[in-house]
Amino acid sequence: MHITEIIKKPVLTEKSFLGHANGVYTFKVDKRATKTEIKRAFEQIFEVKTKSIRTSNYDGKEKKMGRFVGKTNAYKKAIITLKAGESLDVLNDL
Numbered sequence: 001m002h003i004t005e006i007i008k009k010p011v012l013t014e015k016s017f018l019g020h021a022n023g024v025y026t027f028k029v030d031k032r033a034t035k036t037e038i039k040r041a042f043e044q045i046f047e048v049k050t051k052s053i054r055t056s057n058y059d060g061k062e063k064k065m066g067r068f069v070g071k072t073n074a075y076k077k078a079i080i081t082l083k084a085g086e087s088l089d090v091l092n093d094l
Helices: 014-022 036-048
Strands: 007-010 024-029 050-057 060-066 069-070 074-080
Touching: 007 036, 014 024, 014 036, 036 074
Parallel strands: none
Antiparallel strands: 007 024, 024 074, 050 074, 060 069
């Protein structure tokens, strides 16, 4: 898997913005990627050093539209903590 396929997009929510002051950033990543692959890709793309990575898998939720039932997409989320002194401007880098 190529590094550009691993990190898909940032999660830009109110809760994720609270962590930016402490060097914590949240991204949606490929479901097949491991923590070491995510770390390697993140450090190469954004040129920063990471302290830790936590991941969570999310199943698709059932949604109804009238009498039809469907599912939203499942995804994997990575919460990345940067080393002290490192920072990242998510909105300008993407």
